[in-house]
Amino acid sequence: MATTQAVAPAAVNTHLKSIPEHVVQDDSQSCIPxxxxxxxxxxxxxxxxxxxxxxxFAGYFENVHPVQIELCISLIAESFRKLRCDLQRTKPGQKLRRIKATGHCQKQLDFCTGMLQDAGLIRSEGDELIRTDKPAPAKASKEILDQLLEEHPTVASLNNLIYLAGSQLGNIWSGRVDSVRAIIGDTNGRQYLEDVYGPAHxxxxxxxxxxxxxxxxxxxxxxxxxxxxxxxxxxxxxxxxxxxxxxxxxxxxxxxxxxxxxxxxxxxxxxxxxxxxxxxxxxxxxxxxxxxxxxxxxxxxxxxxxxxxxxxxxxxxxxxxxxxxxxxxxxxxxxxxxxxxxxxxxxxxxxxxxxxxxxxxxxxxxxxxxxxxxxxxxxxxxxxxxxxxxxxxxxxxxxxxxxxxxxxx
CATH class of the missing domain: 3.40.50.150 (Vaccinia Virus protein VP39)
Structure with a gap:
């Protein structure tokens, strides 16, 4: 639990707004009627x-989000390939090597696996994952990112953050890299995150x-x-x-x-x-x-x-x-x-x-x-x-x- 401690004393802005005579001042009540x-x-x-x-931001769902889904799927497929689960080489109907992640990242991996299922690239049969006959993503993730950056510059920080996180998935899932350090520990990642939480879409x-x-x-x-x-x-x-x-x-x-x-x-x-x-x-x-x-x-x-x-x-x-x-x-x-x-x-x-x-x-x-x-x-x-x-x-x-x-x- 964090301690509760003042770090710097507050000072007062001395400019005053005129107060109507009917306003009753009471410290125990909010000054907002x-x-x-x-x-x-x-x-x-x-x-x-x-x-x-x-x-x-208007038009995001129609124009940007579908391409971001494409970017995520490409990054997931590339990460699977790095972990010896290659959608490109796996034949239709063939079982896929099941990937596991460490700690809470297993839930994020489950989400990513669900994205591949929603895209029709794999299907589940009990505990097994089966390759479908749908072709693997043709575009590399970097190509998709470059397209997003060119066509939708106002969402650049979010798209860069997707790419940064996605390019580290294999290392994060396997426990070789800490997920927080992979993003917040990266100078660009910190800036992207700050932008996404604040001045950027x-x-x-x-x-x-x-x-x-x-x-x-x-x-x-x-x-x-x-x-x-x-x-x-x-x-x-x-x-x-x-x-x-x-x-x-x-x-x-x-x-x-x-x-x-x-x-x-x-x-x-x-x-x-x-x-x-x-x-x-x-x-x-x-x-x-x-x-x-x-x-x-x-x-x-x-x-x-x-x-x-x-x-x-x-x-x-x-x-x-x-x-x-x-x-x-x-x-x-x-x-x-x-x-x-x-x-x-x-x-x-x-x-x-x-x-x-x-x-x-x-x-x-x-x-x-x-x-x-x-x-x-x-x-x-x-x-x-x-x-x-x-x-x-x-x-x-x-x-x-x-x-x-x-x-x-």
Missing amino acids: FSVATAAFSGTNQVTDDIVAKSG PSKAFHMLIEDYVARLLKEVHPTETQKLQVLELGAGTGSTAKWLAPLLAASSLPVQYTFTDIGSGFVSQAARKFQEYTFMEYRAQDIEQPPPTELVGTQDVVIAVNAVHATRDIVQSLRNTRQYLKPGGVALIMEMQERLCCSDFIFGLFEGWWLFEDGREHAIAEDVFWKEAFLKAGFTHVDWTSGNLKDSGVQKVFMAINGGSAAS
Whole structure:
């Protein structure tokens, strides 16, 4: 369990917004009225498709995802060949050599085997895998990658990450290379991952949705020096969200405190250096799977978690922990994957956290109905989420939930 310790003291932005006389200041209540929170989210929801299209993500399912599937299948076939299971040389009807992986990577290997089955290249008969008569992939993975990079440059980091992970599969499955080090330990891999979680697709469009909502809130709330707007981020990682959130908060000229937290003390220390110009930020090591420390219970107006809650054992318990940070009336903004893209299991299935779930889920990615029930079980009294008519708008969703009770309950 990570320790909870402040890394740098917070300082206050001294610019004030005029406060209407009717606003009652009460430190125990959130400075975000229910009507403001819900109206702002309704406004964001109405422009979901517009924001997704403006970001350049519209058309992903039609134009990009099918080629990414082709890339994954080519990489899997090449990895099988390296492990003496050559689809090119195996005759139709012949049994394939069964490949095994070490530890949690067996589940990712099972997913990859399923991709070959879905592509019609192999079929299962009991415990055996049988080669079909469908020709093996004709294009090499590097050729497919080059095509994607040329035709879809806005998704370059994700495509490069698929290729980086796929080119290491044989070594990872056999245990010769640690899966985390193969990606995060690689300088390019770290950058690709940071891009995918932040300024690049598929996250870019959905970060823009959160940004739109927070901007709407900032126009309507009236914090004071004695009741600053308190914002806390859980699972903040490499700072992908903080890169746009910190400038947005700074530009508002409101009295605000933004607490950056992550279970990894290395991420926290790195963030303290990266965002040192924002004097309203402080940094703490904190585990989303553990309740908040006493001094943070019931202190926050907004808690944000981006693609973090799914990677916990129990979503309800993690959301309950999240709610305990909030003041009554406080808002949780949770962004999560909703579509099972081929790249999700292909890349993130190599990380142990992808398979931690012990809460009845069949997969790390859960549908919006599951999330709604989880929020309500965790004690939130109002739940909403982004939606749109574009299929691309449903790749990830932003959930907004309001804490209607006391933080400690």
